[in-house]
Amino acid sequence: MNSMNCDISAVLFDEHKIQARIKEIGCRISEEYKGKNPVFIGILKGGFVFLSDLIRSISIPIEIDFLAVSSYGAGTVSSGAVKIKKDIDIDITNRDIIIVEDIVDSGLTLQYIRDYLEKHDPASVKICVLLDKPEAHKIEVSYDFVGFNISNEFVVGYGLDFAERYRNLPYIGILKEEMYS
Ligand code: IMP
Ligand code: MG
DSSP states (O other): OOGGEEEEOOOOOOOOHHHHHHHHHHHHHHHHTTTTTOOOEEETTTHHHHHHHHHOOOOOOOOEEEEEEEOTTTTTSSOOOOOOOEEEOSOOOOOOEEEEEESSSHHHHHHHHHHHHTTTTTTTEEEEEEOGGGGGGGOOOOOOOEEEEHHHHOEEEETTTTBSSSSTTTSSEOOOOGGOO
């Protein structure tokens, strides 16, 4: 028995559901970028599990890179103050880039990342997010590909953490409130 399971109040998406949705998104991206060689930029740390599954559902040549940011500290509410912890290595000037992020909450992190990467003059920028919490947006949010919309609850697993824990859960679940209140 996985002891982390006891901290979860409900499983939202199990492994099977996540993989099925990722295959659909992978097909769409492969179609849209046929004949191109886009750079997938995974946002660390939360986006690394999603990125690793997503790229294996892509049937065209691609490159990958990572950008590490932090905005939350150990809490569950976004501070809005985003810090770059690790920059990208690939020169993305005139490249087609696809930002791969775990979750959109207030939208502030994604806005910061998009503005930051657009300064490198890429040929195009698209955004792929696994989860979105539409009720939590604090600014207007736009992206191109999304896995699932969820309600305004704190979720963990499949790369998503609370205080660096639970990233290794194979499913996405709601963290019991008593774990952080
Ligand atoms: P935003 O700036 O408020 O949109 O927050 C985005 C970032 O906060 C994401 O990249 C996640 O790392 C983190 N985050 C937001 N909501 C959750 C959640 O429910 N669980 C885990 N991390 C979250
Ligand atoms: Mg993140």
